[in-house]
Amino acid sequence: MRTGSKCSKGDSQHFVVLHETMLELMRRYDTEIRKTHPKRQYFFPSPKGFFRNNWVCRNFRDCWFAYNTSYATAYELRHNYATENINQWVGEGFGFDSKLLYLSRSMGHSVLESTRYYYSLVPAMSDIVENLSGQNFDDIVPEVDYEEGQ
Numbered sequence: 001m002r003t004g005s006k007c008s009k010g011d012s013q014h015f016v017v018l019h020e021t022m023l024e025l026m027r028r029y030d031t032e033i034r035k036t037h038p039k040r041q042y043f044f045p046s047p048k049g050f051f052r053n054n055w056v057c058r059n060f061r062d063c064w065f066a067y068n069t070s071y072a073t074a075y076e077l078r079h080n081y082a083t084e085n086i087n088q089w090v091g092e093g094f095g096f097d098s099k100l101l102y103l104s105r106s107m108g109h110s111v112l113e114s115t116r117y118y119y120s121l122v123p124a125m126s127d128i129v130e131n132l133s134g135q136n137f138d139d140i141v142p143e144v145d146y147e148e149g150q
Contacts, residue, residue, distance in 0.1 A: 082107065082118035 018026065026043075033040065042050040060074035085103050104115040 078107070079118065082115070086119060 030043070033045070037045050044051055046055070057074055064072050082103060085099075089099050100115060100119070101112060103118070104112050107115065107118075109115050
């Protein structure tokens with residue numbers, strides 16, 4: 001995986017992790033879009049600046065249901081990315097704190113607390129963390145007041 005584009009969440013700027021194959025597609029897109037929008041402010045320009053969440057969700061649904069009968073949302077891909085990474089940690093040795101920090105940064109979270117949610121999606125992870133590290137999750141990543149995390 002590689003680090004990709006900036007300005008990926010509206011006006012919020014951060015890096016997004018991309019697989020090599022996606023990175024190549026993004027480079028090709030960038031080359032082509034520069035021909036028609038050489039002074040664009042956003043990587044994916046829209047008539048109103050950047051594409052809003054409802055546009056992404058609507059288009060994802062249209063594309064998804066054109067080829068699938070099961071239900072899915074664009075955000076489920078994000079959940080899958082997080083939980084698949086967390087699930088892999090069990091068999092890779094255990095550097096939970098550094099792996100959680102890497103996952104947090106790769107998802108564009110500005111505070112580690114934002115990544116706590118995905119930890120709760122993985123069954124039995126709290127028991128695994130405690131057995132392997134001798135600490136519970138709250139000891140490793142203490143809960144942060146939302147106002148403090150800003």
